[in-house]
Amino acid sequence: MSKRIAIVGGGYIGAELAKSLDDTADVTLIEPRSHFVHAPATIRAVVDPSLLDRALIPYDRLLKNGRVLHARASGIDANGVTLDDGQRVEADYIVVATGSSNAKPFEPVGSDIEGLRQANRRIYDQLKAARRIGIVGAGAVGTELAGEIAHAMPNKEITLISDTARLFPTMPEKLGTALAKKLRDAGVTLILGKRAENLQSTTEPYAGRLTLSDGAEQDFDLIFPALGSRASSELIDGLPGAQKSTANRIKVDPWLRPSSLPNVFAAGDLADAGDGMTIVATSRQMPWLKTMLKGLLAGKSPEEMKPYKPWGPKAPILVPLGPKRGNSFLGLFTAGDLLTRKMKGEDLFVKKYNKLLN
Ligand SMILES: Cc1cc2nc3c(=O)[nH]c(=O)nc-3n(C[C@H](O)[C@H](O)[C@H](O)COP(=O)(O)OP(=O)(O)OC[C@H]3O[C@@H](n4cnc5c(N)ncnc54)[C@H](O)[C@@H]3O)c2cc1C
Incomplete structure (x- = not known):
């Protein structure tokens, strides 16, 4: 049976990671919004509202094998994710990428x-x-x-x-x-x-x-x-050993783990991995996560793999x-x-x- 990966949040990290692992693992992407929000275009959409239609992209064709669950995660533990309707998504590995929130009209409020x-x-x-x-x-x-x-x-x-x-x-x-x-x-x-x-x-x-x-x-x-932006870190707050940094972000270890749970990872705006809160940062973290998760699926432990190295001042x-x-x-x-x-x-x-x- 293939390993189960639950990804919480379908933004820049979550959507691309889910797609890149869709052939390799049993992927569940948990994302309450019906549409992916392409943030950079929401700025120009202030002067050209017609752009918004192409900046809001439905999730329904993202995965071929896995599933996108339109729900909000309300809890995480070593065995999976609890949704706000009480449903459970059991998983071997969990990636939390709940991102951040920003002012109107640059971000939806919740899933709206x-x-x-x-x-x-x-x-x-x-x-x-x-x-x-x-x-x-x-x-x-x-x-x-x-x-x-x-x-x-x-x-x-x-x-x-x-x-x-x-x-x-x-x-x-x-x-x-x-x-x-x-x-x-x-x-x-x-x-x-x-x-x-x-x-x-x-x-x-x-x-x-x-x-x-x-x-x-x-x-x-x-x-x-x-x-x-302010990071949406409620899900991680209660995990053992989790610690806040600035802008409500969560500190992570060199393998992007925010707590003492060895199979729970965090990335993107939520995680202070030494990068800024940018798509540029997610574009470096996403391929690293993909390689690391594929290593885990092949039976390696995180410590056997190269730690994540942030962009540093040259981002x-x-x-x-x-x-x-x-x-x-x-x-x-x-x-x-x-x-x-x-x-x-x-x-x-x-x-x-x-x-x-x-
Ligand atoms: C207006 C604007 C313009 C920007 N332009 C640029 C740019 O040009 N270049 C650049 O590099 N960066 C830009 N950024 C920054 C960039 O958008 C963020 O760095 C990026 O979105 C972070 O990606 P992420 O995957 O961490 O989170 P996000 O893209 O924020 O996605 C997080 C997802 O998690 C979901 N979620 C939240 N809570 C839960 C929960 N409890 N359960 C399930 N799902 C949940 C949300 O619905 C959301 O879809 C911009 C930001 C803004 C606001």
Whole structure:
């Protein structure tokens, strides 16, 4: 009888891992959403709602042999997963990849795909009617959003606010400098090194007045909170030996195990494996997990296999500012408009993930 692998969460780690093991093991993917959510495209969908249809991809063709169970996992133990309706999925190995949550309209609340469509529509209408747009948080999401709005709706007054003194402060300086220049050229006002002190919502856009840490006040017709993701780690919290790191993430050992249970693994945004909370990180972890699980299926123990090695400071990042412009750090050098456009800006990997989901 083939070994049973339960994968909890069908995001970038879970969906691709499930597909890659579908021929080798008895795979059950536990994922409450009806559709895979391709996150990078939800940013451009704020200015082009028609993109959302291709960014929300149904799971029904993902697996040929295994099954996708549309349910929420509520508990994990050494023998399997308990679902919130009480049903059990017994498993020899369990991979938890429950990811993280982010603000509207970038992520569904729980499994509510229809709610995401509605939020996208509503916020698009608010954006069209708005003149002054504030974006709080200049990570990849806030920066890309400023670029997308400036490109698609050049008549808006956009202000991007960050408490860091420059954009992408942990990356080579050239990346942040080049992006800042392009945003300013496109008419975006950057307020750097200041905090917004009175955000009324961290989960959805609203109209209001922002007070900055230097006492300045500004009114906006629409304020987008873009403060980063928080890991969804409830399932792991109670496991023996599990420990939190930052952003609600869970620490893992060099074989991506979050607890003392030797057959339970964690990856992606949920797991602090030394990588950022990015698809770039999942693209390194997923092949490692696949090789490791295949080794386990062949009778090896994790310790007999190479530990996972994170990207480290050379992790690439691609930051389009709309479909034409942007900058990227590609590990050895910083690239400009052409490479950023070709690698990500034009298509945002929409084709790739539609193909993955068959
Ligand atoms: C707007 C936006 C744009 C982004 N753009 C980029 C980008 O361009 N490049 C990049 O590298 N990164 C980007 N990221 C980051 C990237 O989306 C995440 O790093 C990635 O989604 C992490 O993948 P994951 O598999 O860990 O989790 P996720 O993709 O978050 O998937 C987790 C899945 O687990 C499911 N789940 C949660 N709880 C349970 C439960 N109890 N039981 C069962 N299932 C559960 C969820 O429904 C979800 O489908 C972006 C993020 C956002 C928000």
